[in-house]
Amino acid sequence: MAAEVIPERPQGGGPPLLAVQGLRKTFGGGLPGARPALDGVDLALMPGDFAVVIGSNGAGKSTLLNSIAGAFAPDAGTITLAGRNITRVPGHRRAGWITRVFQDPMIGTAAAMTIEENLALAERRGQPRRLRLALDRARRDTYRDRLRPLALGLEDRLTTPVALLSGGQRQALSLIMAVMSRPALLLLDEHTAALDPRTAEIVMQATLRVVQDHGLTALMVTHNMRQAIETGNRLVMMDAGRIRLDIGGSEKSALTAADLVEKFRIDTDRMLLGH
Numbered sequence: 001m002a003a004e005v006i007p008e009r010p011q012g013g014g015p016p017l018l019a020v021q022g023l024r025k026t027f028g029g030g031l032p033g034a035r036p037a038l039d040g041v042d043l044a045l046m047p048g049d050f051a052v053v054i055g056s057n058g059a060g061k062s063t064l065l066n067s068i069a070g071a072f073a074p075d076a077g078t079i080t081l082a083g084r085n086i087t088r089v090p091g092h093r094r095a096g097w098i099t100r101v102f103q104d105p106m107i108g109t110a111a112a113m114t115i116e117e118n119l120a121l122a123e124r125r126g127q128p129r130r131l132r133l134a135l136d137r138a139r140r141d142t143y144r145d146r147l148r149p150l151a152l153g154l155e156d157r158l159t160t161p162v163a164l165l166s167g168g169q170r171q172a173l174s175l176i177m178a179v180m181s182r183p184a185l186l187l188l189d190e191h192t193a194a195l196d197p198r199t200a201e202i203v204m205q206a207t208l209r210v211v212q213d214h215g216l217t218a219l220m221v222t223h224n225m226r227q228a229i230e231t232g233n234r235l236v237m238m239d240a241g242r243i244r245l246d247i248g249g250s251e252k253s254a255l256t257a258a259d260l261v262e263k264f265r266i267d268t269d270r271m272l273l274g275h
């Protein structure tokens with residue numbers, strides 16, 4: 001099979017990097033009472049957009065990210081990445097263009113492998129399976145350079161099995177791994193929610209830096225209201241499988257926690273004010 005090539009990123013005011021149109025998904029197909037997890041979602045991300053997705057439990061946030069990543073086919077609608085309709089492209093063939101960091105630090109890394117082996121695996125994501133990367137000096141130097149800004153000392157532990165790292169260290173490594181293959185789109189699914197506040201802050205700062213450094217477009221789900229207000233240039237609120245609110249620009253920058261709670265009547269149960 002021919003190697004997949006990362007699609008060209010459109011520049012400036014061109015077409016969106018990601019366009020989701022009329023996306024629908026109902027689990028438990030056709031069973032009486034089955035409510036749609038996605039009920040006609042339209043979303044367009046311009047290159048360089050950092051969109052934060054909020055919404056109550058069961059609103060459809062993870063289902064939206066799963067659909068974009070190709071975990072399953074939607075019942076209806078299209079997903080276009082850099083002008084290419086990827087709706088029917090299986091998830092493993094999107095892996096070079098779209099990468100994810102999950103809530104669970106154990107998911108993004110292989111415990112029995114060392115840090116450098118994990119990074120090598122991530123570097124060839126989306127490439128033909130037969131491609132092997134020599135763990136030579138130049139590559140190790142590159143890995144150290146990628147890990148150093150985290151300030152977690154991982155750059156001095158390249159041959160340490162990942163099983164020996166803390167949850168926060170693993171999550172930070174997952175983040176670096178997610179951008180090794182130079183994806184076009186980074187999906188972050190509550191990726192700091194399982195971490196203590198200090199580690200969550202380290203991982204969040206690292207996220208902002210890699211998104212900036214790699215010129216990525218990002219879509220991040222969070223229940224943390226402070227993150228939702230402070231992060232990104234777009235705020236998308238989902239409810240019952242639909243996007244109820246999509247704001248950007250100065251409206252997003254001026255947004256306060258009070259606006260979110262009062263104006264948009266957000267379910268605050270799982271939104272952590274000031275966390």
Ligand SMILES: Nc1ncnc2c1ncn2[C@@H]1O[C@H](COP(=O)(O)OP(=O)(O)OP(=O)(O)O)[C@@H](O)[C@H]1O
Pocket residue numbers: 027028036037055056057058059060061062063064
């Ligand atoms: N694999 C699945 N099988 C069956 N139902 C599912 C599946 N994934 C999601 N759902 C259902 O789809 C709806 C939306 O779920 P989803 O996980 O997308 O919500 P969410 O907004 O991410 O919620 P949370 O904030 O609790 O993570 C829910 O009713 C959920 O039970």
